[in-house]
Amino acid sequence: MIQIYHNNRCSKSRSGLQILEESGKNFEIVKYLENIPTFDELKTLIDQLGMPPIDLIRKNEAVWKSDYKGKDLSDSDIIEAMxxxxxxxxxxxxxxxxxxxxxxxxxxxxxII
Structure with missing residues (x-):
């Protein structure tokens, strides 16, 4: 089944949801802010995306800038931060x-749909 990791407060996420709705395909909405993915789920997702964990980070978020930016973080550290x-x-x-x-x-x- 198709899944979308969705944040309703994000215009890009709402646009992505609209694309899925218009496709007519069955899909599941994952409200990742409420149902936080586990370490293994994030690791699998990162593997499916084919990118390093750092590329999945929203680097303009205040918490990234205050707590993580400029630190020497391992991939595991980055996943834990997410x-x-x-x-x-x-x-x-x-x-x-x-x-x-x-x-x-x-x-x-x-x-991919």
Missing amino acids: IKNPKLIERPIVINANKAVIGRPPEKILD
Whole structure:
């Protein structure tokens, strides 16, 4: 099943959700700010995206700048930071089977649905 990691307060995430709704395909909304992914779930997601964990971080978030920026962090440290502060996770993320994309721009979602 297709999943979207969604934050309703984000315009890009709302646009991504609209693309999925208009596709007519079945999908599940993952409200990752409420149901924070586990370490293993994030690791799997990062593998599906094919990128290092740092590329999934929203680097303009205040908590990133105050608590993490400029520090020597391992991949595990970065994943732990996302668990502790899920708003650091870039959005929207759409997963279909073993592939995932960050919907920025939202039209990138079309590549995997």
